[in-house]
Amino acid sequence: MVSRSPLPVSREIACLPGETALLFIDAQRYNCSRKGGQFAGLSAAEIEERYGFFFAALEGGVIERWARLQAAFRERQEEVLYTVMESLTRDGRDRSLDYKISGFNIPRGNPDAQMLPQIMPGEDEIVLPKSSCSVFMSTNIDYLLRNLQVRSLVIAGVLTDQCVDSAIRDACDLGYLVTVVTDACATHSAERHDWSLRNNRGFCRQITTDAMIAELSARA
Secondary structure, three states: OOOOOOOOOOOOOOOOOOOEEEEEEOOEHHHHOOOOHHHOOOOHHHHHHHHHHHHHHHHHHHHHHHHHHHHHHHHOOOEEEEEEEOOOOOOOOOOOHHHHHHOOOOOOOOHHHOEOHHHOOOOOOEEEEEOOOOHHHHOOHHHHHHHOOOOEEEEEEEOHHHHHHHHHHHHHHOOOEEEEEEEEEEOOOHHHHHHHHHHHHHHOEEEOHHHHHHHHHOOO
């Protein structure tokens, strides 16, 4: 009989060295830059009125925390992956029904599908275009993570209560130990952010950027 390591009995355990990956969700030009396609045709005043909280969160610390997480994971030689909203076709006919109804279509190769310059992927890091809310529904990320021997998945990105939340729940159901970095996620209001974290607490471990980096540093 093959000897197996005991299954975890709690989600509140540190990420497993050599079996951990950081996943950035939708931290791209389209929806995280004031010049992105999601805000095309809106004046600066309209962007501030409708998305002021979101950009205050991003520009007030979230983007900087993304960069810190990326650097820390790279330093420890743990995998860093990225998912971006990007259709596989120019007209977006491959998108999910939800994305079609929502009007999200970033054509293949469009600059809006690029990650923010502060966290540009390395030449040997994986970027997955997705055309649905959950990265686990419209990409082969589960297959890739298993090939990479990842068991602990750390998640950061946007929106907390939409694509981030969907990834957390799907990853949990697929057998990953999920950690969400709470202050490295953002959505369109404090109420939505806090509500989402309260609701997905039963699916993941929740820690701050500082705590995540300290955990990685303690391995040295």
